[in-house]
Amino acid sequence: MSEAVDAVVIGAGVVGLACAYELSRRLDSVVVIEREIGPGREMSSRNSGVIHAGIYYPNDSLKTRLCIEGKQRLYEWCENHEVPHKRTGKLIVATSAGDEERLHAIARHAREVGAGELRLMSGKEAGEQEPELRCELALHSPTSGVVDVHELITSLAREIKEADGAIVYHTTVEEIRKSSDGWVVQTTDTMGSRMELHARRVVNSAGLSALELVAKSGLPESERPWRLYPCKGSYFALGAGAPPTRNSLIYPLPAGGGLGVHITADISGARRAGPDAEFVDTIDYAVDESRAERFAQAVARYLPAIRPEHLTPDYSGIRPKLVGPGGGFADFVIANPSSQPGMVHLIGIESPGLTACLAIGAHVSDVIG
Protein backbone atom coordinates (compact mmCIF):
# COMPACT_ATOMS: atom_id res chain seq x y z
CA MET A 1 0.00 0.00 0.00
CA SER A 2 1.28 3.48 -0.83
CA GLU A 3 -0.12 6.84 0.30
CA ALA A 4 0.85 10.51 -0.01
CA VAL A 5 0.57 12.63 3.15
CA ASP A 6 1.79 16.06 4.27
CA ALA A 7 3.78 14.84 7.28
CA VAL A 8 4.82 11.63 9.01
CA VAL A 9 5.74 11.64 12.70
CA ILE A 10 7.63 8.58 13.94
CA GLY A 11 6.77 7.78 17.57
CA ALA A 12 3.62 8.36 19.61
CA GLY A 13 5.25 9.45 22.87
CA VAL A 14 4.25 12.85 24.31
CA VAL A 15 6.80 14.63 22.13
CA GLY A 16 5.83 12.93 18.86
CA LEU A 17 2.14 13.50 19.65
CA ALA A 18 2.73 17.17 20.48
CA CYS A 19 4.59 17.59 17.15
CA ALA A 20 1.77 15.84 15.29
CA TYR A 21 -0.82 18.00 17.04
CA GLU A 22 0.92 21.24 16.02
CA LEU A 23 1.51 20.03 12.45
CA SER A 24 -2.10 18.85 12.12
CA ARG A 25 -3.26 22.41 12.85
CA ARG A 26 -1.37 23.64 9.79
CA LEU A 27 -1.44 20.69 7.39
CA ASP A 28 -4.19 18.54 5.90
CA SER A 29 -2.80 15.06 6.42
CA VAL A 30 -0.52 14.09 9.31
CA VAL A 31 0.17 10.45 10.20
CA VAL A 32 1.85 9.22 13.37
CA ILE A 33 3.50 5.79 13.15
CA GLU A 34 3.95 3.89 16.42
CA ARG A 35 5.33 0.37 16.81
CA GLU A 36 3.59 -0.29 20.13
CA ILE A 37 -0.07 -1.21 20.68
CA GLY A 38 -0.92 2.27 22.00
CA PRO A 39 0.56 5.73 22.64
CA GLY A 40 3.16 6.64 25.27
CA ARG A 41 4.32 3.10 26.08
CA GLU A 42 8.03 3.94 26.39
CA MET A 43 9.62 6.93 28.17
CA SER A 44 6.36 8.88 28.24
CA SER A 45 4.76 6.50 30.73
CA ARG A 46 7.97 5.82 32.65
CA ASN A 47 8.80 9.13 34.28
CA SER A 48 8.12 11.22 37.38
CA GLY A 49 5.21 13.11 35.81
CA VAL A 50 6.67 16.37 37.10
CA ILE A 51 6.07 19.72 35.43
CA HIS A 52 9.48 21.31 35.86
CA ALA A 53 10.00 25.02 36.40
CA GLY A 54 13.21 25.20 34.31
CA ILE A 55 15.59 25.70 37.21
CA TYR A 56 18.66 23.66 36.36
CA TYR A 57 19.74 24.06 32.74
CA PRO A 58 22.21 26.54 31.19
CA ASN A 59 21.10 30.01 30.06
CA ASP A 60 21.02 29.66 26.32
CA SER A 61 19.98 26.03 26.18
CA LEU A 62 16.95 24.59 24.42
CA LYS A 63 16.20 22.76 27.68
CA THR A 64 15.76 26.06 29.53
CA ARG A 65 13.82 27.84 26.80
CA LEU A 66 11.53 24.93 25.91
CA CYS A 67 10.99 23.91 29.55
CA ILE A 68 9.90 27.39 30.63
CA GLU A 69 7.70 27.89 27.56
CA GLY A 70 6.50 24.29 27.76
CA LYS A 71 5.49 24.62 31.42
CA GLN A 72 3.23 27.55 30.54
CA ARG A 73 1.77 25.75 27.52
CA LEU A 74 1.27 22.53 29.49
CA TYR A 75 -0.65 24.21 32.34
CA GLU A 76 -2.86 25.94 29.75
CA TRP A 77 -3.39 22.68 27.86
CA CYS A 78 -4.33 20.85 31.06
CA GLU A 79 -6.81 23.57 31.99
CA ASN A 80 -8.37 23.66 28.50
CA HIS A 81 -8.50 19.88 28.00
CA GLU A 82 -9.48 18.76 31.49
CA VAL A 83 -6.22 16.92 32.08
CA PRO A 84 -5.76 16.33 35.83
CA HIS A 85 -2.76 18.30 37.13
CA LYS A 86 -1.70 20.14 40.27
CA ARG A 87 0.57 23.13 40.85
CA THR A 88 2.00 21.40 43.88
CA GLY A 89 5.21 23.39 44.18
CA LYS A 90 8.52 21.72 44.85
CA LEU A 91 11.23 21.85 47.52
CA ILE A 92 14.90 21.42 46.64
CA VAL A 93 16.90 20.78 49.77
CA ALA A 94 20.54 21.23 50.78
CA THR A 95 21.39 18.77 53.50
CA SER A 96 24.94 19.81 54.34
CA ALA A 97 26.68 23.13 54.83
CA GLY A 98 28.68 22.38 51.65
CA ASP A 99 25.48 21.98 49.62
CA GLU A 100 24.11 25.32 50.79
CA GLU A 101 26.40 27.29 48.45
CA ARG A 102 25.33 25.04 45.55
CA LEU A 103 21.67 25.67 46.35
CA HIS A 104 22.26 29.45 46.50
CA ALA A 105 23.93 29.19 43.07
CA ILE A 106 20.97 27.16 41.73
CA ALA A 107 18.57 29.83 43.05
CA ARG A 108 20.60 32.68 41.48
CA HIS A 109 20.75 30.86 38.17
CA ALA A 110 17.03 29.98 38.20
CA ARG A 111 16.16 33.66 38.78
CA GLU A 112 18.47 34.70 35.95
CA VAL A 113 16.83 32.35 33.44
CA GLY A 114 13.29 33.28 34.55
CA ALA A 115 12.27 29.93 36.00
CA GLY A 116 9.31 31.52 37.82
CA GLU A 117 8.75 32.51 41.41
CA LEU A 118 11.26 31.08 43.91
CA ARG A 119 11.85 31.40 47.64
CA LEU A 120 14.78 30.32 49.77
CA MET A 121 13.91 29.20 53.28
CA SER A 122 16.01 28.17 56.25
CA GLY A 123 16.19 24.55 57.36
CA LYS A 124 14.14 25.53 60.42
CA GLU A 125 11.32 27.05 58.35
CA ALA A 126 11.33 24.07 55.97
CA GLY A 127 11.18 21.74 58.99
CA GLU A 128 8.14 23.62 60.35
CA GLN A 129 6.37 23.04 57.02
CA GLU A 130 7.57 19.48 56.67
CA PRO A 131 8.21 17.97 60.14
CA GLU A 132 10.05 14.82 58.97
CA LEU A 133 12.42 16.79 56.74
CA ARG A 134 16.01 17.55 57.77
CA CYS A 135 17.91 20.14 55.75
CA GLU A 136 20.10 23.23 56.12
CA LEU A 137 18.41 25.27 53.40
CA ALA A 138 15.50 24.77 50.99
CA LEU A 139 14.41 26.38 47.74
CA HIS A 140 10.66 26.47 47.10
CA SER A 141 9.45 26.60 43.49
CA PRO A 142 5.67 27.16 43.49
CA THR A 143 5.33 26.86 39.70
CA SER A 144 6.46 23.22 39.65
CA GLY A 145 3.70 20.62 39.58
CA VAL A 146 2.49 17.20 38.52
CA VAL A 147 0.41 16.04 35.59
CA ASP A 148 -1.55 12.89 34.85
CA VAL A 149 0.59 11.76 31.93
CA HIS A 150 -1.85 9.10 30.77
CA GLU A 151 -4.63 11.69 30.45
CA LEU A 152 -2.25 14.13 28.75
CA ILE A 153 -1.38 11.48 26.15
CA THR A 154 -5.06 10.62 25.64
CA SER A 155 -5.94 14.30 25.13
CA LEU A 156 -3.16 14.80 22.58
CA ALA A 157 -4.21 11.69 20.63
CA ARG A 158 -7.84 12.87 20.69
CA GLU A 159 -6.94 16.36 19.39
CA ILE A 160 -4.83 14.91 16.57
CA LYS A 161 -7.79 12.82 15.43
CA GLU A 162 -10.13 15.85 15.79
CA ALA A 163 -7.80 17.69 13.41
CA ASP A 164 -8.10 14.78 10.94
CA GLY A 165 -4.69 13.38 11.76
CA ALA A 166 -4.16 9.62 12.07
CA ILE A 167 -2.21 7.47 14.51
CA VAL A 168 -1.24 4.01 13.28
CA TYR A 169 -0.21 1.55 16.01
CA HIS A 170 1.56 -1.82 15.85
CA THR A 171 3.55 -0.47 12.91
CA THR A 172 7.30 -0.02 12.75
CA VAL A 173 9.23 2.36 10.52
CA GLU A 174 11.79 0.18 8.75
CA GLU A 175 13.27 2.53 6.17
CA ILE A 176 13.37 6.20 5.28
CA ARG A 177 14.64 7.26 1.88
CA LYS A 178 14.74 10.48 -0.10
CA SER A 179 12.46 10.89 -3.08
CA SER A 180 12.37 13.59 -5.76
CA ASP A 181 9.94 15.73 -3.76
CA GLY A 182 10.40 14.63 -0.14
CA TRP A 183 10.63 11.35 1.73
CA VAL A 184 9.39 7.79 1.52
CA VAL A 185 8.76 6.19 4.91
CA GLN A 186 8.43 2.45 4.70
CA THR A 187 6.64 0.58 7.49
CA THR A 188 5.70 -2.98 8.45
CA ASP A 189 2.85 -3.85 10.78
CA THR A 190 2.65 -6.85 13.11
CA MET A 191 0.85 -8.89 10.42
CA GLY A 192 3.79 -8.30 8.08
CA SER A 193 1.92 -5.86 5.80
CA ARG A 194 4.09 -3.15 4.33
CA MET A 195 3.11 0.44 3.63
CA GLU A 196 4.91 3.31 1.93
CA LEU A 197 4.11 6.84 3.01
CA HIS A 198 5.26 9.67 0.74
CA ALA A 199 5.67 12.91 2.68
CA ARG A 200 7.43 16.26 2.36
CA ARG A 201 7.96 16.38 6.10
CA VAL A 202 9.16 13.73 8.54
CA VAL A 203 9.66 14.08 12.29
CA ASN A 204 11.85 11.44 13.89
CA SER A 205 10.58 11.38 17.49
CA ALA A 206 11.56 7.80 18.26
CA GLY A 207 13.04 8.42 21.73
CA LEU A 208 15.60 5.74 22.56
CA SER A 209 15.55 4.55 18.92
CA ALA A 210 15.99 8.00 17.36
CA LEU A 211 19.61 7.44 16.32
CA GLU A 212 18.77 4.21 14.48
CA LEU A 213 16.32 6.20 12.39
CA VAL A 214 18.85 9.00 11.83
CA ALA A 215 21.13 6.36 10.29
CA LYS A 216 18.25 4.87 8.26
CA SER A 217 17.42 8.31 6.87
CA GLY A 218 20.79 8.31 5.10
CA LEU A 219 22.35 11.26 6.95
CA PRO A 220 26.10 10.87 6.31
CA GLU A 221 28.13 9.76 9.32
CA SER A 222 30.09 13.02 9.23
CA GLU A 223 26.83 14.92 9.89
CA ARG A 224 25.69 12.77 12.82
CA PRO A 225 28.14 13.13 15.68
CA TRP A 226 25.68 11.93 18.32
CA ARG A 227 25.77 8.83 20.47
CA LEU A 228 23.11 7.76 23.00
CA TYR A 229 23.95 6.33 26.42
CA PRO A 230 20.80 4.69 27.85
CA CYS A 231 20.51 5.60 31.52
CA LYS A 232 18.00 3.68 33.61
CA GLY A 233 16.06 5.29 36.43
CA SER A 234 14.21 3.02 38.86
CA TYR A 235 11.38 3.96 41.22
CA PHE A 236 10.29 2.48 44.54
CA ALA A 237 6.79 3.03 45.94
CA LEU A 238 6.59 4.42 49.49
CA GLY A 239 4.37 2.09 51.45
CA ALA A 240 2.51 2.26 54.73
CA GLY A 241 4.77 3.27 57.58
CA ALA A 242 6.96 5.54 55.43
CA PRO A 243 7.44 8.97 57.05
CA PRO A 244 4.61 11.34 56.08
CA THR A 245 5.33 14.29 53.78
CA ARG A 246 3.15 17.32 53.03
CA ASN A 247 4.98 18.62 49.97
CA SER A 248 4.34 16.58 46.85
CA LEU A 249 7.81 17.06 45.43
CA ILE A 250 10.97 16.95 47.54
CA TYR A 251 14.28 16.93 45.66
CA PRO A 252 17.88 16.76 46.84
CA LEU A 253 20.53 18.59 44.80
CA PRO A 254 21.19 17.14 41.31
CA ALA A 255 23.79 14.35 41.24
CA GLY A 256 25.30 11.73 38.93
CA GLY A 257 23.54 12.74 35.69
CA GLY A 258 20.06 12.92 37.24
CA LEU A 259 18.11 15.23 39.51
CA GLY A 260 18.84 13.01 42.51
CA VAL A 261 16.56 10.43 44.13
CA HIS A 262 13.50 12.53 44.95
CA ILE A 263 10.09 11.98 46.48
CA THR A 264 7.08 12.57 44.29
CA ALA A 265 3.38 12.23 44.94
CA ASP A 266 1.48 11.70 41.71
CA ILE A 267 -1.94 13.10 40.91
CA SER A 268 -3.63 10.34 42.97
CA GLY A 269 -1.32 11.04 45.92
CA ALA A 270 0.73 7.82 45.51
CA ARG A 271 4.29 8.51 46.68
CA ARG A 272 7.49 7.22 45.11
CA ALA A 273 11.22 7.56 45.56
CA GLY A 274 13.36 7.79 42.44
CA PRO A 275 14.70 7.75 39.88
CA ASP A 276 18.33 6.81 40.37
CA ALA A 277 20.74 6.91 37.41
CA GLU A 278 22.34 3.71 36.09
CA PHE A 279 23.98 3.55 32.66
CA VAL A 280 22.89 0.32 30.93
CA ASP A 281 23.66 -1.64 27.75
CA THR A 282 20.30 -3.32 27.35
CA ILE A 283 16.70 -2.16 27.65
CA ASP A 284 15.37 -4.01 30.68
CA TYR A 285 12.71 -2.30 32.80
CA ALA A 286 12.82 -4.73 35.75
CA VAL A 287 13.46 -2.98 39.07
CA ASP A 288 16.15 -4.62 41.16
CA GLU A 289 14.65 -4.93 44.64
CA SER A 290 18.08 -5.15 46.25
CA ARG A 291 18.44 -1.43 45.49
CA ALA A 292 15.96 -0.60 48.28
CA GLU A 293 18.82 -0.23 50.74
CA ARG A 294 20.65 2.24 48.50
CA PHE A 295 17.45 4.21 47.83
CA ALA A 296 16.69 4.41 51.54
CA GLN A 297 20.21 5.75 52.16
CA ALA A 298 19.78 8.41 49.45
CA VAL A 299 16.38 9.53 50.76
CA ALA A 300 17.50 9.35 54.42
CA ARG A 301 19.80 12.32 53.78
CA TYR A 302 16.71 14.54 53.86
CA LEU A 303 14.04 12.22 55.30
CA PRO A 304 15.95 10.39 58.07
CA ALA A 305 13.05 8.16 59.19
CA ILE A 306 12.87 6.30 55.86
CA ARG A 307 13.78 2.58 55.99
CA PRO A 308 14.34 0.01 53.21
CA GLU A 309 11.23 -1.85 54.36
CA HIS A 310 9.11 1.21 53.47
CA LEU A 311 10.13 0.80 49.81
CA THR A 312 8.60 -1.58 47.23
CA PRO A 313 9.97 -1.93 43.66
CA ASP A 314 7.68 -0.01 41.29
CA TYR A 315 8.71 0.79 37.69
CA SER A 316 11.64 2.18 35.73
CA GLY A 317 12.32 4.36 32.71
CA ILE A 318 15.36 4.75 30.49
CA ARG A 319 16.76 8.14 29.50
CA PRO A 320 18.34 8.63 26.04
CA LYS A 321 21.36 10.53 27.34
CA LEU A 322 23.75 12.18 24.90
CA VAL A 323 26.65 11.94 27.34
CA GLY A 324 27.98 9.00 29.31
CA PRO A 325 28.95 8.77 32.97
CA GLY A 326 30.44 12.03 34.26
CA GLY A 327 29.87 13.65 30.86
CA GLY A 328 28.29 16.92 32.01
CA PHE A 329 25.41 18.81 30.41
CA ALA A 330 23.99 17.90 27.00
CA ASP A 331 21.17 19.87 25.43
CA PHE A 332 18.20 18.54 23.45
CA VAL A 333 19.15 18.11 19.80
CA ILE A 334 16.50 19.29 17.33
CA ALA A 335 18.30 18.71 14.05
CA ASN A 336 17.03 19.89 10.67
CA PRO A 337 20.08 19.04 8.53
CA SER A 338 20.55 21.21 5.42
CA SER A 339 21.07 18.04 3.38
CA GLN A 340 17.65 16.75 4.55
CA PRO A 341 14.99 19.37 3.80
CA GLY A 342 11.70 18.67 5.57
CA MET A 343 13.31 16.30 8.08
CA VAL A 344 13.62 16.92 11.83
CA HIS A 345 15.42 14.52 14.17
CA LEU A 346 14.68 14.82 17.91
CA ILE A 347 17.61 13.35 19.82
CA GLY A 348 18.34 13.08 23.52
CA ILE A 349 14.85 14.22 24.56
CA GLU A 350 15.20 13.21 28.21
CA SER A 351 13.91 15.30 31.13
CA PRO A 352 12.40 17.91 30.90
CA GLY A 353 10.90 16.53 27.68
CA LEU A 354 7.49 15.89 29.23
CA THR A 355 7.26 19.46 30.49
CA ALA A 356 8.61 20.82 27.21
CA CYS A 357 6.57 18.61 24.82
CA LEU A 358 4.13 21.28 23.62
CA ALA A 359 6.90 23.83 23.16
CA ILE A 360 8.96 21.27 21.22
CA GLY A 361 5.89 20.57 19.06
CA ALA A 362 5.41 24.28 18.30
CA HIS A 363 9.13 24.70 17.55
CA VAL A 364 9.21 21.70 15.18
CA SER A 365 6.10 22.95 13.43
CA ASP A 366 7.77 26.37 12.93
CA VAL A 367 10.83 24.65 11.45
CA ILE A 368 9.01 22.45 8.91
CA GLY A 369 5.26 23.16 9.17
Ligand SMILES: Cc1cc2nc3c(=O)[nH]c(=O)nc-3n(C[C@H](O)[C@H](O)[C@H](O)COP(=O)(O)OP(=O)(O)OC[C@H]3O[C@@H](n4cnc5c(N)ncnc54)[C@H](O)[C@@H]3O)c2cc1C
Ligand atom coordinates in the same frame (compact mmCIF):
# COMPACT_ATOMS: atom_id res chain seq x y z
C1 LIG B 1 13.17 8.06 34.53
C2 LIG B 1 12.67 9.27 33.80
C3 LIG B 1 12.07 10.32 34.51
C4 LIG B 1 11.62 11.46 33.85
N1 LIG B 1 10.96 12.43 34.56
C5 LIG B 1 10.48 13.51 33.89
C6 LIG B 1 9.74 14.49 34.59
O1 LIG B 1 9.42 14.34 35.75
N2 LIG B 1 9.39 15.61 33.92
C7 LIG B 1 9.72 15.81 32.60
O2 LIG B 1 9.42 16.88 32.07
N3 LIG B 1 10.35 14.85 31.90
C8 LIG B 1 10.72 13.70 32.50
N4 LIG B 1 11.35 12.72 31.80
C9 LIG B 1 11.54 12.87 30.36
C10 LIG B 1 10.27 12.53 29.56
O3 LIG B 1 9.68 11.33 30.03
C11 LIG B 1 10.69 12.37 28.09
O4 LIG B 1 11.43 13.50 27.69
C12 LIG B 1 9.50 12.23 27.16
O5 LIG B 1 8.60 11.24 27.62
C13 LIG B 1 10.01 11.89 25.78
O6 LIG B 1 8.93 11.61 24.94
P1 LIG B 1 9.21 11.05 23.49
O7 LIG B 1 7.92 11.12 22.78
O8 LIG B 1 10.37 11.77 22.92
O9 LIG B 1 9.74 9.56 23.72
P2 LIG B 1 8.95 8.20 23.99
O10 LIG B 1 7.83 8.37 24.92
O11 LIG B 1 9.98 7.18 24.35
O12 LIG B 1 8.33 7.87 22.57
C14 LIG B 1 9.08 7.37 21.49
C15 LIG B 1 8.16 6.44 20.72
O13 LIG B 1 8.75 6.08 19.48
C16 LIG B 1 8.35 4.76 19.20
N5 LIG B 1 9.27 4.21 18.19
C17 LIG B 1 10.61 4.06 18.31
N6 LIG B 1 11.13 3.56 17.15
C18 LIG B 1 10.08 3.39 16.31
C19 LIG B 1 9.98 2.91 14.97
N7 LIG B 1 11.04 2.48 14.27
N8 LIG B 1 8.76 2.87 14.39
C20 LIG B 1 7.66 3.28 15.08
N9 LIG B 1 7.70 3.74 16.36
C21 LIG B 1 8.90 3.81 16.95
C22 LIG B 1 8.43 4.06 20.54
O14 LIG B 1 7.67 2.88 20.57
C23 LIG B 1 7.91 5.15 21.48
O15 LIG B 1 6.51 5.02 21.72
C24 LIG B 1 11.79 11.56 32.44
C25 LIG B 1 12.37 10.50 31.72
C26 LIG B 1 12.79 9.36 32.39
C27 LIG B 1 13.35 8.21 31.60
